[in-house]
Structures are given as structure tokens and as C-alpha cells.
Amino acid sequence: MRKTIIAGNWKMHKTISESIELANGLKRELFKLDTQDIDIVICPGFTALAEVTEVIQGSNIQLGAQDLYWQKEGAFTGEISSLMLKDAGCSFVIIGHSERRQFFSETNESVNKKLKAALSEGLTPIVCVGETLSERESKKTFKVLDDHIKNSLMDISPEDILKIVIAYEPVWAIGTGKTATSQEAEEAQKYIRGLLIKMYNEEVASFLRIQYGGSVKPENIVELVSEPDVDGALVGGASLKVDSFSEIVKLASGVKK
Numbered sequence: 001m002r003k004t005i006i007a008g009n010w011k012m013h014k015t016i017s018e019s020i021e022l023a024n025g026l027k028r029e030l031f032k033l034d035t036q037d038i039d040i041v042i043c044p045g046f047t048a049l050a051e052v053t054e055v056i057q058g059s060n061i062q063l064g065a066q067d068l069y070w071q072k073e074g075a076f077t078g079e080i081s082s083l084m085l086k087d088a089g090c091s092f093v094i095i096g097h098s099e100r101r102q103f104f105s106e107t108n109e110s111v112n113k114k115l116k117a118a119l120s121e122g123l124t125p126i127v128c129v130g131e132t133l134s135e136r137e138s139k140k141t142f143k144v145l146d147d148h149i150k151n152s153l154m155d156i157s158p159e160d161i162l163k164i165v166i167a168y169e170p171v172w173a174i175g176t177g178k179t180a181t182s183q184e185a186e187e188a189q190k191y192i193r194g195l196l197i198k199m200y201n202e203e204v205a206s207f208l209r210i211q212y213g214g215s216v217k218p219e220n221i222v223e224l225v226s227e228p229d230v231d232g233a234l235v236g237g238a239s240l241k242v243d244s245f246s247e248i249v250k251l252a253s254g255v256k257k
Ligand code: 13P
Pocket: 009, 097, 169, 173, 174, 175, 176, 177, 213, 214, 215, 216, 234, 235, 236, 237, 238
């Protein structure tokens, strides 16, 4: 059985003191949940990582970053390496988010390099894939997923692939309030699992966790994670408040499949 994973992507929100406040609030609300049952991850902005690490130390909440650069070190002004993330206390890192693909020229090729860099440092990558509205409307969803999955995961060994998490995030559902229906999420995520069977094998595909992301909130989390191929959520807007994110985590941890 795959362990549910709920991650909060704070995007470009929160100062250091606001991040500490949110992390403290989540720690207070979620301390009763068992890490045997659920993985809880928060991904603050870079500047708050080291401080938030201190706050969540010894708790059931793990730390993630929102991006990294694939080089180990060097003259790459403005970039952050996997080693730096590890040093700041991260165990997860989001890679290839659609906002990076859309606004910062992220490609499958750069996602692949970042993925390898994260793995080499022992970070768990959360690799994002998903179609835009026009791609969905022109019935290209599966084609986009083929492209994102095959090329982003190029040359990743069966052993390493087991260390990653995939997030299916249809771009049209991000920040729009327009969630994919649980059937739409399941259809796409089952398709992704099918691709993984072809690329690896049944056992690998059945082990790998696939999250859904896009306007996840307390009102829709139960329906989404009740689907057989939806193993958790990557939450944007609703992860910025203690009440909504802790509610999502608690509801998801109560879903038995
Ligand atoms: P929203 O939950 O705000 O739609 O954002 C989803 C997302 O992009 C998470 O990475």
C-alpha cells in the first residue's frame, strides 16, 4: 500500500517570520498524526528554509524546497544547489512545476538534470507534470503526459525511480478554483501509472506515489484521495493557512483504501 503524501507549496509567499508562524501553527495542529500513516511536507521559500527547519525539528512535518539547480557549486549567480538544500534541512524538492515551465523556461531536459542532482544528494524529488487548458481542450492531455513523463524521467534507473514522487497538476486547475473532478484526476493518474509500467514494470509502478495538485481544499480532498491512483496532494493556496492545510492533512489521513 502506498503511503499518502500531502505537500504544501507555499510558492512566493511569506516572510521569514510569517513562515515560522505558519510552521509553528501546523506543528501544533498536526502533532497527533503518525508518520507511519501519512507524509506531511511543507515547501517554504528559500529564505525561510533554515528557520523553518528549526521549528519542525523532531515533529512529523518534513521540509521541501520549490526548485534547485543541477550543478553542485560554481559561478551560477542566483541559483541554489541540492547540497545547499540538504544543508538547510530539506528532504524533498519540487521540480518542474508548471509555473517554472511557463514563466522560467523550464524544460523536460532541465527537469531531468535537476531530478538527477536531487537524487544524488538524497533528496526526494516531487516531479510535476500536467497539461494546459488548450492542450486538454484539443485532446492532447495524454500526449503531454507521455512527453513530460518519458523525457523528464529519462535514464532514471528502476532503483532511483522508486525514490521520487510524481505530482499531476493540470495547469488549468492551478490557482483557478477549478479543480479537476476526482474522475479526471484518476483518469490521468492511472494513465501515468500505465506509462510507468511500460517504462519500468508493474512492481515499480505500483510502488510509486502520484499526487494530484490544482485547487485542492478541505472540501475536495477526501473525494480525490479516495481514487485508487491518487496518493496525496500538492497544495498551493490552501497550504498558506494553518486551518485549511491541517484540515486537508487530517482528512486525507483518515481515508482508508
Ligand atoms: P493551488 O492549490 O493554489 O491551485 O496550486 C496548486 C499548485 O500549483 C501546487 O503546486
